[in-house]
Amino acid sequence: MGRQMTEMLKGTLEGIVLAILAGRPAHGYEITARLRERGFSDIAEGTVYAILVRIEHKGLVDVEKVPSEKGPPRKVYSLNTQGQQDLEEFWRTWSFLSERLEQLHDERR
Template identity: 75%
Template sequence: MSKQLTEMLKGTLEGIVLALLSGRPAYGYEITAQLRDRGFEDIAEGTVYALLVRIEQKGLVDVEKVPSEKGPPRKVFTLNDRGEQELAEFWTTWSLLAGRIEELNPKNREN
């Protein structure tokens, strides 16, 4: 992964994970697998788990411990109302930012 992409992901990964959780509850490994399936292969599991701790501390998700067949219980994360609000704000901000960046792209300017 390029350094530029890594830096951009730092600012958007929380929103990306919230978007994944808006589809359905998931535990850490599932979230990492979904990210990889969507082309974010180089994101380390540790990065995802640290982010999950932060969004839990911010009160954006509800957490339920579910028994696992292979080891300790899994923490399943569900987006709550506060998380839905945060995600809506993320999409609004993303749309604004993406639009302004596209305006700067010389390929999109009229001569």
């Protein structure tokens, strides 16, 4: 992944994780796997866990500890009302930015 892609992802990855959790609750490894299924193959698991800590501290998710067959309980994250509102704002902002960028791109043609 190039430097520009990495920098752009830094600003959007939290919203992307919230969007994944909007589909269904998941633990960190599941979220990483879903990201990779969607082509975000270079995102490190540690990056996802850092985002999960941040969105938990912001109160955007509810966390449930679920027993694991392979060790300590896993934290399963689910989007709560505040997280849903944050995600809706993310999509509004994304739409605004993508429309403006598309306009700029079209002006070059």
